[in-house]
């Protein structure tokens with residue numbers, strides 16, 4: 001249905017119960033700010049225009065909204081004089097609107113685009129002046145109550161503070177999401193008064209005004225009330241975050257992802273998983289992480305903005321902005337920092353830290369190493385305990401290791417340095433100069449054994465005793481040996 005839809009997102013209130021330097025709607029769940037979730041739902045309705053009303057911390061909120069939705073209009077509410085006042089400044093920013101105006105709050109992270117769209121369509125199909133998205137809740141405290149007449153028609157909304165004891169018994173509440181005929185809203189806002197318990201201009205009073213004018217008012221009762229629940233404090237934020245996560249994890253399981261333990265699996269809203277991915281307990285997939293089919297992640301991984309190839313295996317790993325090739329293996333206890341790229345079939349093993357490191361197909365860094373600012377060619381094996389010494393105390397430098405090289409244990413590559421294709425190094429080598437292709441680099445001198453050193457220099461210690469006992473045994477073994 002082609003429609004003229006204006007969506008107003010209310011985000012001016014301070015949210016003092018968060019007790020935070022950060023504005024309420026900027027608090028995050030599921031890897032997005034609360035207002036980010038709302039804007040994503042709003043964008044899914046493909047509205048003609050979106051207006052965000054900002055007030056408290058308007059610079060931060062404005063910058064955030066503009067980053068997420070560059071063409072979002074912004075309206076500044078100088079005085080927080082109520083939801084009616086907020087929508088009034090929104091319509092000052094747009095100019096007179098026809099079509100439908102949908103109003104939503106900026107703190108409802110579970111809101112779904114389909115819900116908004118269906119609500120707007122129903123409002124339009126019924127040709128109402130006002131539609132209210134309502135919910136029936138166990139504890140209606142704090143909400144505006146829906147007043148209906150004996151025929152069940154909606155007559156108005158009364159706020160908690162203005163309600164009579166009898167009205168407070170009503171369990172049908174205003175979710176805060178309303179749809180209006182734009183032209184009617186424009187003129188009704190001018191008729192609002194602040195003659196109420198809070199001294200505010202209530203948007204909800206527009207419902208009563210529509211009834212006075214003999215216009216049609218209706219409500220849609222939402223089944224899934226969590227979608228319109230706002231987080232006012234951090235306990236509610238965590239509860240909604242957990243519910244959001246349950247929904248995301250369930251959705252991925254329905255889409256063919258195996259999740260062994262949904263309770264300890266956290267998946268952000270923007271993560272993308274392929275069929276037959278397996279997630280083991282204690283795993284967090286965050287940000288814009290993408291996992292290809294048949295990959296197995298976990299247990300105990302935190303991957304933020306990572307790309308994991310098909311069939312890769314990632315165990316007990318912390319990674320950020322890393323790309324892991326298909327069939328590669330990572331972990332346990334690996335730390336992948338930004339700019340890590342592991343090729344197909346490659347390996348980053350236990351206690352290995354990587355940063356700005358491009359590791360080729362089939363290349364391996366199996367044990368106890370730091371690989372920073374490096375390029376390692378395909379098929380190369382880096383020995384255990386290798387340090388890519390990339391920092392001279394002032395600047396960072398790069399190390400390049402060629403294809404099919406074999407470097408030995410306990411090496412230090414002092415950058416900038418290049419090790420050629422097919423080159424090798426000896427154990428304990430400190431590579432300070434380039435190694436040509438195919439060469440063996442050794443920097444440690446030939447080994448010298450100084451006989452009897454322990455007896456002379458460590459006399460009386462267990463070390464000297466052990467050495468003496470071994471010599472005696474050796475002598476005996478030699479005596480016993482049959483002669484040639």
Ligand code: UD1
Pocket residue numbers: 010011012013014053055077079080081082083084085086105106107142143144145157159173174175176201202203204230
């Ligand atoms: C509002 C509704 C109530 C509904 C409830 C749902 C009114 C008068 N009441 O009550 O019927 O049940 O939401 O949560 O509308 N805001 C502004 N500027 C303002 C005041 C508020 O932008 O001057 C924004 C807030 O940031 C928030 C939203 O509007 O996002 C709702 O405001 P809030 O103060 O929470 O309204 P409630 O009293 O909860």
Ligand code: CA
Pocket residue numbers: 230
């Ligand atoms: Ca509220």
